[in-house]
Structures are given as structure tokens and as C-alpha cells.
Amino acid sequence: MSDQPRILYCHCAFAQVIPKDVKQGVLEQLGAAGIEFDCVPDLCEMSANRDPLLQQIAENPDIRIAACYPRAVHGLFVAAGQPLPLAGPEIINMRTLNAAETMEALMKPREASAGIQIHENEFLETSDVGADRT
Amino acid sequence: MIAPKVTPRVVLYEGDSAAPLESSFRGQLMTKILERGFPVTIARSDRQLGSPGSPGREPRMVLGNFSGKLPPAADSTETAGKPLAEFRDISGLDLEAVLSVVDERLADTIDAPSGKRWKPWFPVIDFSRCTNCMQCLSFCLFDVYGATSDGKIQVQNESNCKTDCPACSRVCPEVAIMFPKYKAGPINGDEISSDDVRREGMKVDISALLGGDIYAMLRDRSAKAQSRFSKERDDERALKERQRCLDKLKTTVGNLDVPAEVLSSLPSFDQIQIKADQARQRAQQALAQQAAQKTQ
Ligand code: SF4
Ligand code: SF4
Numbered sequence: 001m002s003d004q005p006r007i008l009y010c011h012c013a014f015a016q017v018i019p020k021d022v023k024q025g026v027l028e029q030l031g032a033a034g035i036e037f038d039c040v041p042d043l044c045e046m047s048a049n050r051d052p053l054l055q056q057i058a059e060n061p062d063i064r065i066a067a068c069y070p071r072a073v074h075g076l077f078v079a080a081g082q083p084l085p086l087a088g089p090e091i092i093n094m095r096t097l098n099a100a101e102t103m104e105a106l107m108k109p110r111e112a113s114a115g116i117q118i119h120e121n122e123f124l125e126t127s128d129v130g131a132d133r134t
Numbered sequence: 135m136i137a138p139k140v141t142p143r144v145v146l147y148e149g150d151s152a153a154p155l156e157s158s159f160r161g162q163l164m165t166k167i168l169e170r171g172f173p174v175t176i177a178r179s180d181r182q183l184g185s186p187g188s189p190g191r192e193p194r195m196v197l198g199n200f201s202g203k204l205p206p207a208a209d210s211t212e213t214a215g216k217p218l219a220e221f222r223d224i225s226g227l228d229l230e231a232v233l234s235v236v237d238e239r240l241a242d243t244i245d246a247p248s249g250k251r252w253k254p255w256f257p258v259i260d261f262s263r264c265t266n267c268m269q270c271l272s273f274c275l276f277d278v279y280g281a282t283s284d285g286k287i288q289v290q291n292e293s294n295c296k297t298d299c300p301a302c303s304r305v306c307p308e309v310a311i312m313f314p315k316y317k318a319g320p321i322n323g324d325e326i327s328s329d330d331v332r333r334e335g336m337k338v339d340i341s342a343l344l345g346g347d348i349y350a351m352l353r354d355r356s357a358k359a360q361s362r363f364s365k366e367r368d369d370e371r372a373l374k375e376r377q378r379c380l381d382k383l384k385t386t387v388g389n390l391d392v393p394a395e396v397l398s399s400l401p402s403f404d405q406i407q408i409k410a411d412q413a414r415q416r417a418q419q420a421l422a423q424q425a426a427q428k429t430q
Contacts, residue, residue: 011168014253015315017322028161031176039164039174041141044254044314048292049139053173072314072323075258079289095322 005090007037007106008057010067014042017068018094025099026066026106033107043067047076054082061088064106068095142194142243143173144236145219149180151205152198159229166233171244171251180207195239197232199225255315256292257302258323263310266424268417273305275409281416285423296396304391 009030012018030037040046046054057063058077061084067073070091077084092105144167148154155163160176167174177196196208200223208221220239224232244251257270257278266287271279279302280290303311303321309330312323320326 011165012315013169013171014251014255017315017317024161024165027164028157031155031160031164032157034178035176036178036181037176039168039176041168041171041173042254044256045171045251046141047258048254048256049141052140068314069312069319069323071260071325072258072312075260075312075323076314078261079258 003110004035004107005062005064005110006060007035008063008065008067009037009039010043010065010094011039011041012043012068012094013045022094022097022099022102026094026102029099029103030106033103043073043076047080050080054080058082058084061085063088064090064092066092066094066102066106069093141172142240143175144194144240145175145177145196147177147196147198147205149178149198149205151203152200153225155199162229163232166229167236170233170236170240172236172240180205194219194243195236196221197224197235199223201225252293253297253315254292255297255299255313256295257289258312258314259287259289260310260312260323263308263326264306265308265310267307268421269305269307270302270311271417271420272410272414274302274413275406277413278302279413281420281423284427285420287420296393298393299391299396301392 007030009026011023011027027039040053043054054077057065065073070093073091074084090105092102094102097105146155146160146163164174164176196219198205198221200221202223202225204221204223222235224235227235264287266285268281268287271281271287276291276294276296278289278291278295280288282288300313300316300321303309303313303316309320309326311321313321314323316322318324320330
């Protein structure tokens with residue numbers, strides 16, 4: 001296991017809900033941090049498309065996701081039939097944090113965040129809800 | 135329904151065999167590729183270049199400052215003799231030149247050019263709150279909601295949803311419907327306060343007072359308006375009247391925050407009636423299915 005959970009950044013296309021300077025600042029600082037990370041254009045679109053990447057993300061609980069409200073992000077994974085594990089993934093909300101705060105949350109060492117759940121989620125067993133749409 | 139779709143990934147490689155990208159160039163390049171609809175991975179090692187265990191997620195393009203010499207991974211990442219990814223040396227290219235390389239190779243893999251893509255606006259259900267009451271299914275005229283084979287509510291036709299319209303989230307008695315791109319909480323997924331729950335409860339009470347069906351009220355108003363329109367045969371006035379009725383509806387039932395374009399493009403009175411009946415029937419069927427399963 002590396003020192004740092006894998007980082008996934010959502011660029012939240014199509015809407016101005018995450019300020020441009022936050023997105024730009026986070027992207028640039030992640031790039032300059034010398035780490036490997038993944039960026040997706042829009043998690044909402046991927047959920048609607050049932051993109052198989054969501055399955056890969058959901059299978060790896062050792063992840064920090066920079067996106068929006070944790071309840072919404074969890075809901076999107078459930079809708080795609082790939083619920084995120086209850087423990088493990090951390091969701092960092094770029095709608096309420098600025099770029100520096102987002103970076104701090106993304107980059108903090110594993111120890112510092114162990115046991116801290118940004119969002120206390122209580123999602124039910126709903127893996128069957130999003131999967132097969134008839 | 136939208137078919138499952140894999141979007142090709144672009145890797146910006148900054149491992150041993152490539153010079154690092156200049157910081158602001160990297161930032162701009164990532165932004166532009168993301169805006170085109172492609173996921174981007176920043177790779178510092180060959181590990182990220184092929185994902186044999188995950189068919190479909192292999193990178194389609196690997197871009198790097200290779201200075202004329204592609205890394206060994208360029209020869210080894212292949213399946214059944216076909217390269218998994220196309221490696222391109224971008225040393226010395228400016229932003230526009232790199233983007234034309236991306237466009238040339240990947241533009242045909244997305245449905246629409248950037249700027250013309252569907253804005254992913256659709257309801258997302260918080261199943262930790264949903265009680266499967268089917269009010270959302272009964273309410274929506276556009277077949278966005280459906281039920282699974284065992285009678286559970288499900289968002290089935292995301293792309294039918296009217297962009298920027300959050301109306302169904304207002305009819306959910308449990309505040310369980312989110313629109314992640316909505317401007318305000320709790321609809322955007324923000325935590326739900328006890329005030330939010332009380333407000334939603336009040337809304338349902340109001341709707342119950344009106345006969346339990348907001349669309350029934352809408353129909354009555356449309357019917358009255360329609361009889362006037364048929365006499366006047368004045369389309370513009372008809373439209374204005376519909377708008378006025380809907381505005382009044384909004385103030386009666388609470389601010390539904392339905393965009394004007396959606397209000398003015400609502401189906402005709404007859405279509406609304408047919409759609410509302412169909413939706414109600416589907417909701418009843420799903421509830422019956424659920425009840426039958428409980429007694430089994
Ligand atoms: S998940 Fe949140 S941050 Fe990402 S696209 Fe959807 S609304 Fe935007
Ligand atoms: S109205 Fe709300 S509680 Fe009822 S089925 Fe729809 S999402 Fe669930």
C-alpha cells in the first residue's frame with residue numbers, strides 16, 4: 001500500500017457549480033505534486049453512461065475523490081449499480097472548499113485521515129437498484 | 135435508456151523516459167482534454183500504461199515529452215498483437231498542436247463535439263432516505279422514473295429529464311431526490327436539516343389538499359385556459375395564459391424553480407392527461423408488485 005490513497009478528480013463539466021479557480025488550482029497543484037492521479041470529465045455523466053470506470057473506482061476503497069457533496073457522489077455510484085464501499089473512500093467537496101483546502105484534504109498523509117470520514121454515509125444495500133434497467 | 139459507454143483515456147506520461155511537462159502547460163492541457171470529454175491520468179511509471187485486467191479501460195493515447203525516443207512500454211502494451219495505446223511524442227509542440235493530435239485520434243469516439251454534449255442533469259435518489267412511495271414516478275411526465283422488476287423505484291431515462299428542472303425533488307416527501315448540479319441544498323446533495331424535512335412535509339400536505347396531485351391542478355387550470363384559447367385562437371395569448379397559470383401554481387405550491395423554457399414547453403392538456411394517467415398506473419403496478427413481494 002502506498003503512503004497516499006489514489007486520487008480521483010472530477011472536473012464537473014457543463015455547470016458552474018464548482019468555481020473555475022478551484023478546479024484550475026486543484027488540477028495545477030495536483031500536477032505539480034509529483035504524484036500519479038486520475039481525472040474524469042464529469043462523474044454525473046459517467047453515472048448516466050454506466051461507465052465501467054465507476055466499477056474500478058468502487059472496487060478500490062483506498063481512494064480520495066475530489067468532487068462535490070458526498071451524498072450526491074455516493075448516490076451517483078449507487079445509480080450506476082456500483083455503490084462505493086461504506087468505509088474507505090473519502091469524498092472532498094470542491095463546492096465548499098477552496099483550492100488550497102481541497103489540496104490539503106487530498107494530500108494529507110494516510111495516518112492523519114485514518115478513521116475520519118468526511119461524510120457519515122448510511123447508504124443501504126442498493127447495488128441492485130442501478131444495475132439492470134428495464 | 136443510455137447504453138453503457140466506455141470513454142477512452144488519455145495518459146500524460148512523466149515517467150523515467152520522459153521529461154516533465156511544464157506546470158502551466160500541463161494544467162491547461164489536462165483542462166482542455168477533460169473539456170473534450172476524455173478522462174486523463176497523470177502517470178509517473180509504466181504501471182499506468184496498460185491495464186490488462188480491465189478491458190476497455192486501457193489508455194487510448196499516451197502523450198509525453200519523449201524527445202524522439204518512445205519508452206519500452208510503447209512496444210509491450212499490446213493485446214492480441216494490437217497496441218493498447220498510441221504513444222505520441224509531444225516534445226516541442228504547443229498546446230494547440232497537442233490538442234489537434236488528440237482530436238485527430240479521438241474525436242470520433244465521443245457522440246458530440248464539446249459544447250454540444252448532453253448536460254448530465256437528472257435526479258439521483260438517496261436510497262438511505264427513499265421509502266419507495268412512487269410519488270416521483272407518478273409526478274414525472276417524461277418517463278424519467280421507472281421501477282425495477284421487483285418494484286423498486288429507479289431512475290431509468292436520465293436523458294429525458296428537463297435540463298435545470300428540479301421539480302420532482304420538491305414532490306419527494308423524504309427529501310431523497312438530489313440533482314448534483316443544482317445550485318442549492320439539500321437538492322444538490324448537501325446535508326438535510328430538520329427545517330428541510332419540515333418544509334417538504336408541508337409541501338406534501340399542500341399537495342394533498344389539492345387532491346394529492348399537482349398535475350391534477352395543472353390540468354384543471356389548463357382546461358380552463360384551453361376553453362378560452364379555443365375561442366380566442368390567439369397562440370401568443372394562450373402561451374402567456376399558460377405561463378400565468380403556472381406562475382400561480384408555483385406560488386401556491388411553493389417555488390418549484392422550474393425553468394421558464396420547461397414551463398412553456400409542457401405538453402398539451404390532452405398529452406398531460408394521458409401521461410399523468412400512464413405514470414400513475416406504472417406507480418400503482420410497482421407498489422402492487424412490492425406489496426405482493428412482502429406477502430410472499
Ligand atoms: S459528481 Fe459532483 S462534481 Fe462531479 S460532475 Fe457531478 S455534480 Fe459535478
Ligand atoms: S418520491 Fe422520494 S421517497 Fe418516494 S419513491 Fe421517489 S425518491 Fe423515493
